[in-house]
Amino acid sequence: MSDQRDRGDTGLWGAGSQLERDLILTDADFTRIRELIYQRAGIVLAEHKREMVYSRLAKRLRHHGLTRFTDYLTRLERQPDAREWEAFTNALTTNLTAFFREAHHFPLLSVHLQARTEPVSIWCAAASTGEEPYSIAMTLLETLGARAAQARIIASDIDTEALAKARAGIYPQEQVRKLDEARIKRFFQKGTGSHAGLARVRPEVAALVEFVPLNLLASPWPMKGPFDAIFCRNIMIYFDKETQAKILKRFAPLLKPDGLLFAGHSENFSYISDAFKLRGQTVYTLAQR
Incomplete structure (x- = not known):
């Protein structure tokens, strides 16, 4: 979820700064927001996220010339198919990511794919x-060489703004510099002139990835599978256990019999679904049927 846009959880105002607010967010408004984002995206917002909610949705209210969250939410609910729902969801989606984050997963993926003969x-x-x-x-x-051209990576997210950045494939050079020099030279183009300070993924990298908008609560999913691997990392933490279990149940038939499911470092699926068994550190395979 929908990530480099880490907008944090504390908002723009610290303790004792209520007087600086120019928009009105009541307790009832906050409750409605929590209910609406749960209904739309399955995201569970904790009580302490109030400042984050204010800071992220304030731009939407100002965009529409509104001063009360009550009026904004009423407008949303009266137009269930309005495009503003997309902006509402995007605003409340946290995006924190990095290249080769949780690096131990990628060597495991490489070993898993080395013997593959089919795309x-x-x-x-x-x-x-x-x-x-x-x-x-x-x-x-790196693993498949020329055979990688036949591979397909479906990359989905509910946040359409994040996906637009992903499709562009352009990142600050300081973010890319965290990679080793060999990968930077092989997989990125360095920006010059007006693009100085930026780096873009090379076409052969971008060609492998298809970006599609998807709400994991939607039904049916457009992904048909079967997949050699599914990466679902650091998103389940935003769902309650009931939603997590439903999503895991839907993942199972989309994996090949020996396929791998990669989870985030703080996620544990063992106590949520009997469809998967732990294979290694936050890596799962299908349970015996």
Whole structure:
């Protein structure tokens, strides 16, 4: 979820700064916001997220010339198909990511794919701003060589703004510099002139990834599978256990019998679904049927 846009959880105002607010957010408004984002995206907002909610949605109210969250929410609810719902959801989606984040997963993926003779298929279910699916693509190019051109990576996210950044494939050079020099030279183009300070993923990397908007609560999913691997990392933490279980149940038939499901470092699926068993550090396989 939908990530480099880490907008934080504290908002723009610290303790004792209520007087600086120019918009009115009541307790009832905050409750409605929590209910609406749960209904739309399955995201569970904790009580302490109030400042974050204010700071992120304030721009939407100002965009519409509103001063009360009550009026904004009423407008939303009266137009269930309005495009503003997309902006509402985007605003409340947290995007924190990096290239080769949780690095231990990628050597495991490489070993898993080395013996593959058929075209590889992978689904990245929380693509955010693209760093994760592009890291998968780089791993495929390193592992499969010329055969990587036949692979497909489906990268989905609910945040359409994040996906737009992902499709562009352009990142600050300081973000890319965290990679080793060999990968930077092989997989990125350095920006010059008006693009100085930026780097873009090379066409052969971008060609492996297809970005699609997707709400994991939607039904049906357009992904058909079966996939050699599914990356669903650091998104389940935003759902309650009931939603997590439903999503895991839907993942199971989309994996190949020996396929891998990659989770985030703080996620544990063992106590949520009996469809998967732990294989290694935050890596799962299908349970015996």
